[in-house]
Amino acid sequence: MAEAATPVLDGYNFAYLDEQTKRMIRRALLKAIAVPGYQVPFASREMPLPFGWGTGGIQVTASIIGRDDTLKVIDQGADDTTNAVSIRRFFARTAGVATTTRTPEATVIQTRHRIPETPLAAGQIIVYQVPIPEPLRWLEARETETRRMHGLADYGVMHVKLYEDIAQHGRIATGYDYPVQVAGRYIMAPSPIPKFDNPKMDRSPALQLFGAGREKRIYAIPPHTPVKSLDFEDHPFAVERWTRRCGLCGAGDSYLDEVVLDDAGGRMFVCSDTDYCAGRRADGHTGEDAGE
Amino acid sequence: MSGPLSPPGLGAGFADPVGDAQRSFRRIMDAMARPGTVVEVGGAVMPPAPLMPATAAVLLTLADLDTPLWLDPISADAAGYVAFHCGCTVVPAPEQAVFGVFADGRRLDGLGRFAVGEADYPDRAATVVIQVAGLGTTGGRRLSGPGIDGEARLAVDGLDDGFWAFQAGNRLLFPLGIDVVLACGHRLAALPRSVTVREA
Amino acid sequence: MYVAVKGGERAIDNAHRLLAEARRGDPATPELSLDQIDQQLALAVDRVMTEGSVYDRELAALAVKQARGDLIEAIFLLRAYRTTLPRLAVTCPVDTARMSVRRRISATFKDLPGGQVLGPTFDYTHRLLDFSLAAGGGVEPVDTPPGAPTAPTATPKVASLLASEGLIEADDADPAAGPAGDLTRQPLTFPAGREVRLQNLARGDEGFLLSLAYSTQRGYGRSHPFAGEIRMGEVAIEIVPPELGFPVEIGEITLSECEMVNQFKGSRTEPPQFTRGYGLSFGEAERKAMAMALVDRSLRAAELGEEATAPAQDGEFVLMHSDNVEASGFLQHLKLPHYVDFQAELVMVRQMRHDAMAAAEPGDG
Numbered sequence: 001m002a003e004a005a006t007p008v009l010d011g012y013n014f015a016y017l018d019e020q021t022k023r024m025i026r027r028a029l030l031k032a033i034a035v036p037g038y039q040v041p042f043a044s045r046e047m048p049l050p051f052g053w054g055t056g057g058i059q060v061t062a063s064i065i066g067r068d069d070t071l072k073v074i075d076q077g078a079d080d081t082t083n084a085v086s087i088r089r090f091f092a093r094t095a096g097v098a099t100t101t102r103t104p105e106a107t108v109i110q111t112r113h114r115i116p117e118t119p120l121a122a123g124q125i126i127v128y129q130v131p132i133p134e135p136l137r138w139l140e141a142r143e144t145e146t147r148r149m150h151g152l153a154d155y156g157v158m159h160v161k162l163y164e165d166i167a168q169h170g171r172i173a174t175g176y177d178y179p180v181q182v183a184g185r186y187i188m189a190p191s192p193i194p195k196f197d198n199p200k201m202d203r204s205p206a207l208q209l210f211g212a213g214r215e216k217r218i219y220a221i222p223p224h225t226p227v228k229s230l231d232f233e234d235h236p237f238a239v240e241r242w243t244r245r246c247g248l249c250g251a252g253d254s255y256l257d258e259v260v261l262d263d264a265g266g267r268m269f270v271c272s273d274t275d276y277c278a279g280r281r282a283d284g285h286t287g288e289d290a291g292e
Numbered sequence: 293m294s295g296p297l298s299p300p301g302l303g304a305g306f307a308d309p310v311g312d313a314q315r316s317f318r319r320i321m322d323a324m325a326r327p328g329t330v331v332e333v334g335g336a337v338m339p340p341a342p343l344m345p346a347t348a349a350v351l352l353t354l355a356d357l358d359t360p361l362w363l364d365p366i367s368a369d370a371a372g373y374v375a376f377h378c379g380c381t382v383v384p385a386p387e388q389a390v391f392g393v394f395a396d397g398r399r400l401d402g403l404g405r406f407a408v409g410e411a412d413y414p415d416r417a418a419t420v421v422i423q424v425a426g427l428g429t430t431g432g433r434r435l436s437g438p439g440i441d442g443e444a445r446l447a448v449d450g451l452d453d454g455f456w457a458f459q460a461g462n463r464l465l466f467p468l469g470i471d472v473v474l475a476c477g478h479r480l481a482a483l484p485r486s487v488t489v490r491e492a
Numbered sequence: 493m494y495v496a497v498k499g500g501e502r503a504i505d506n507a508h509r510l511l512a513e514a515r516r517g518d519p520a521t522p523e524l525s526l527d528q529i530d531q532q533l534a535l536a537v538d539r540v541m542t543e544g545s546v547y548d549r550e551l552a553a554l555a556v557k558q559a560r561g562d563l564i565e566a567i568f569l570l571r572a573y574r575t576t577l578p579r580l581a582v583t584c585p586v587d588t589a590r591m592s593v594r595r596r597i598s599a600t601f602k603d604l605p606g607g608q609v610l611g612p613t614f615d616y617t618h619r620l621l622d623f624s625l626a627a628g629g630g631v632e633p634v635d636t637p638p639g640a641p642t643a644p645t646a647t648p649k650v651a652s653l654l655a656s657e658g659l660i661e662a663d664d665a666d667p668a669a670g671p672a673g674d675l676t677r678q679p680l681t682f683p684a685g686r687e688v689r690l691q692n693l694a695r696g697d698e699g700f701l702l703s704l705a706y707s708t709q710r711g712y713g714r715s716h717p718f719a720g721e722i723r724m725g726e727v728a729i730e731i732v733p734p735e736l737g738f739p740v741e742i743g744e745i746t747l748s749e750c751e752m753v754n755q756f757k758g759s760r761t762e763p764p765q766f767t768r769g770y771g772l773s774f775g776e777a778e779r780k781a782m783a784m785a786l787v788d789r790s791l792r793a794a795e796l797g798e799e800a801t802a803p804a805q806d807g808e809f810v811l812m813h814s815d816n817v818e819a820s821g822f823l824q825h826l827k828l829p830h831y832v833d834f835q836a837e838l839v840m841v842r843q844m845r846h847d848a849m850a851a852a853e854p855g856d857g
Contacts, residue, residue: 012576014310021575023356024677026317027390030354031415033325034471034484036438040415041679046571051821053828064321066314076832083828085500113832131822142808144682151411169844175836183438183486185467194836205441207325214818216679222325222439222486240839258835272832358677413681 015062015095021045025063025218029209032220037182038150039133039217047213054087055213057110057129064125064209065091065108070098072106077114077255077272084112101275113176115197117254117276120206122223128191130212133219135179135189155187158230166235175240181228182221190227196239196255201227244269247289249280304338305352305377316353323482324471328435328444330427330481342395343370346475347421348377354419355380355391362389362406366396389418397424397451397474403458406470414467417485425450427476434490435483445492446481448474459489515560529553538746538775539563543816544570545676545695546577547745547774564697568817574676584730584739588749588772590646591725595778598650599719600753606647611724612776650721651751651768660753660766682808689791689811690784694772696814698780704804705786713790713802716755717769724748724776748773750781754789759797767796 013019021043028042047055065071071091075084079101087110088099100106103118112129120126136146139157149155158179165173172178178195182188190198191210201208201221208221221227231237245252247268254276256269268289271277281290306312312335319331334349355361355378362383363371370393371382383389386405394400400422409417432447433456451474462469462485469485483489516523530537530553540552544567552570559565595611598604610616654660673688680692693701708715726746730739750771758764769789771781791807793800803809813819 014314016576018576018578019310019313020356020358022313023354024358026321027354027359028415029321030324030419030471031417033321033439034486035414035467036486038414038467041413041681043675043677043679045575045676046568046817047575048572050568050824051818052823052825053821055821064314064318066318067311076829080500081829082500082504085504089501112828113830131825143812144808147412170847171844173840173844175840176833192830192833194832196836203441207321214822220325224441225438240836242839255832256835257831258838272835 009093012094015065015091016047017045017059017062021059022063025059028218029060029063029220032209032218033207033222035186036221036225037180037186037188037219039212039219041216042218044213044216049086049090051214052131053083054110054112054129056211056215056218057112057127057213058087058090058211059213060127060209060211060218061091061108061110062095064127065095065097067095067097069107070100070105072100072103072109072275073111074109074114074116074273074275075112076257077116078274080274102279103275113192113194114255114272115193115200117251117271117273118279119200120204122205124206126206126208128193128208128210130189130191130210130215130217132177133189133210133212133215133217135177135187150186153185158187162230163232166232172231172235172237178237179230181230183225184228187230188219188221188227194240194255195229195237198227198229198237199239203227242269245287246271246277246280247287249277249285249290250287251277251280251285302376303340303348303373304336305348307336313353316349320350320353320473320480320482323473323480324439324484326439326444327437327483327487328429328440328446328481330429330479332478333480334478340370340373342367342423343373343393344423344475345478346480347393347423348373350419350421350473350475350480351378351380351391351393357381359390360388362386362392362402364392364394364396364399364402366399367393386418392418392420394420394422397422397448397455400452400455400458403455408462408465408468408470411468414469417468417470419471419473421473421475421480422451422455423475424448425476427474427479427481432492434492435487436490437487439484440487446483446489456489456491459483463488515558524557526550526553526557529556535776536561536563536566538773538777539698539780540566540570542774542777542780543567543695543697544574546570546574564816564820568820571817581731581733583742584732586727586729586745586747588723588727588747589649589652591723591727591747591749592744593647593723593725595724596647596721597719597723598721600650600721601653604648604650604653613778647723649751651753654720654753654766658765661756661762661768663768663770680811683794684807684811686788686792686795689807690770690772690788692811692814693784693787696784697816697819698777698783700814700816700819701783701787702779704790704810705783707802708786708790708804713793713800713805715769715786715789717752717786717789718754719782720751720753720768722748722750722778722782724778746775748776748778748781750778750785752782752785752789756796767792 025042028040032040047058073084073088075081091097092099103116108125110127134146136149139161140146162172176194177189177192178198180188180190203224205223207223210219229237242256248270251271254271254273257272259268261268316333319333323329323331334345337345337348339348351374357379359380360383361380374380386392386402392406406418426449428447429445432445435444435446466485471485472483474481530549536556537549537552540555540563541547555566555569593609596609651660673685675691726744728741729743729745730741732739752769754767754769756765756767769785771784773780787804790804793805
């Protein structure tokens with residue numbers, strides 16, 4: 001279900017970036033893959049979209065994408081949110097690539113805040129947009145310090161913080177951007193995905209690339225790499241659960257958005273992953289709010 | 293689109309610099325992300341001897357004026373080719389290089405001298421291309437680590453026995469260490485510093 | 493029945509059309525030309541060129557027009573365009589001692605070789621709204637004072653007058669230093685060299701630098717500054733074409749330069765002498781150059797063995813937050829949907845409230 005071709009923009013390089021910039025980013029990507037979870041600094045460029053709106057992901061995608069690729073762009077799990085539309089259109093115009101909303105058809109998926117519900121396959125690449133790549137930043141503001149901590153694998157401060165959460169709240173009070181440890185070494189920010197999505201990163205057959213444009217960092221998780229959400233033996237990591245199912249497709253296994261229907265406390269829950277939800281409905285599944 | 297015209301004797305670079313570099317990069321990235329995978333690159337690339345097309349493809353894809361390159365004595369004659377097609381500076385010492393090339397896997401003098409990165413910046417480490425006589429994915433060494441589902445196999449011909457001892461030492465440096473690309477004709481495989489290699 | 497929000501693409505197109513309409517305003521009002529912006533809003537153009545990091549008055553004027561006068565948006569437009577430009581050559585360092593000076597003042601000496609030249613300045617204007625401008629009045633011609641130079645001559649730098657007595661630190665290029673860094677080609681890392689810091693400050697937001705500089709004047713990292721010299725005028729741009737091997741002038745640009753002279757008590761290895769803070773901007777952007785010079789000096793605290801306790805002395809704090817294109821983008825990204833994260837927080841807070849209330853039940857535990 002590829003979308004209709006968008007006219008390609010004249011006068012700009014393929015995928016906007018010049019070749020020298022792409023080489024610089026490609027070199028950073030290879031180093032990021034060789035040292036899983038480590039944040040490689042790169043000379044991030046000003047893009048025609050604002051910093052904070054996906055410029056890191058856009059630069060990574062622009063450096064890997066080719067004419068044979070099929071691109072999917074999601075924001076909050078949805079293909080039709082305005083920023084996803086804007087980024088998808090940017091690549092359709094500057095690279096002339098085919099785009100899709102179907103997760104299995106995509107060769108490259110650029111995402112903000114979600115991992116699709118449909119399991120990713122070998123050969124697919126998922127590119128995460130990252131606002132703050134440093135998982136230790138909220139505990140230590142200084143880059144020189146956090147770099148030293150990563151260098152020495154000195155992660156005591158993170159464990160203390162999580163432990164204090166448990167002491168104070170009885171649980172680890174982090175719902176999204178929940179820190180992970182990659183291949184037993186680097187602690188890494190998974191980007192602000194809900195912790196519901198963390199288990200999907202673990203040993204995924206897809207290649208996972210992360211771009212932080214404003215913070216000028218690239219990092220990666222090669223396929224099949226162990227990704228462990230930080231926890232304690234007596235307080236194991238657990239994901240969110242809903243007592244409700246998707247009101248449209250009836251799914252009980254997907255991440256749900258809460259939609260406020262009226263000002264009298266009316267609520268319904270729907271899949272955040274619009275493609276997953278549409279696919280289930282096409283297969284005949286319905287939820288209790290789907291109407292006739 | 294056509295590549296830069298080469299003066300006589302300088303071989304051929306990418307015919308389609310943008311498209312060829314992109315396709316070549318994706319395969320190199322695939323090799324680096326999944327150690328034990330052998331990929332094909334450098335279809336129409338014609339470097340001067342002793343450079344193999346796969347070696348030339350790596351340099352054409354990744355090297356430029358920001359990346360000093362070290363060539364071993366056997367491949368020193370290719371300096372004109374890489375200077376013309378990549379614009380990179382050829383440096384006399386491995387310590388100064390971002391990329392290194394060994395034309396013959398049986399002669400690896402200087403392999404231990406490349407930058408392995410620093411604790412705060414492990415990315416500041418070299419990528420070294422080593423040309424070998426054969427690459428296969430059945431039999432051979434057993435690879436494990438990031439990018440590998442359980443175990444992968446890599447059989448390499450024409451590589452000095454000392455290389456594997458070096459590689460084991462390089463693995464112990466992790467997250468520091470060099471990253472290695474093994475090139476053979478139009479094919480290549482990668483051994484990032486994260487890979488653990490055991491004998492068959 | 494609930495229908496998921498669709499039509500993002502159409503909404504975006506419509507928003508763009510509304511923006512174009514708002515930009516134009518009332519069609520009965522004559523449209524601004526780029527010339528008018530360049531000539532009559534020249535200081536806006538100067539700021540956009542400085543922080544946009546491109547010296548091109550026409551492009552900067554276009555950016556100001558397209559951005560509806562929002563200068564930070566205009567700076568962003570120019571920066572994004574800059575990304576696509578090839579690097580053709582690197583110029584020789586400009587020699588501001590050879591500037592054709594239109595303005596030159598020193599607060600440290602009553603008079604000095606080359607004289608004090610006020611030039612076109614807001615200083616000493618009484619800030620009274622001039623209603624004759626609203627009516628579109630003409631401009632009186634300026635009398636050229638007798639004896640004023642007609643051709644540019646080199647004007648000696650105030651700092652070099654002090655240097656001849658050894659009263660101020662040298663500022664010769666360090667022969668041991670490598671080529672100057674370039675933030676547009678290498679990411680910022682710490683500790684950053686002074687040349688990289690200066691590049692960052694030159695591109696940095698004027699308001700941010702102004703406030704930081706002000707904080708040093710109020711005691712947060714006091715550096716006892718004197719405005720040694722402020723000059724503005726035209727300097728030649730030269731390159732050395734490889735085939736020629738000698739410098740060739742390719743044009744001139746307007747620069748504002750500020751050299752602050754700061755007190756320094758001396759250290760174990762250095763006798764007491766004055767130190768420097770440096771500021772430079774494109775066009776007429778004197779306040780920016782002055783603020784930059786104060787912040788440059790305060791960022792040298794560690795190098796000069798001073799205790800660094802104030803925000804303006806903290807390189808990581810200053811350099812990581814000076815860029816308004818980065819700051820504006822990240823601030824405004826809060827407008828993007830965050831409902832997935834918010835849902836995660838909702839689930840968490842509800843669960844924690846549930847736990848807390850259960851724990852507070854009488855008779856429990």
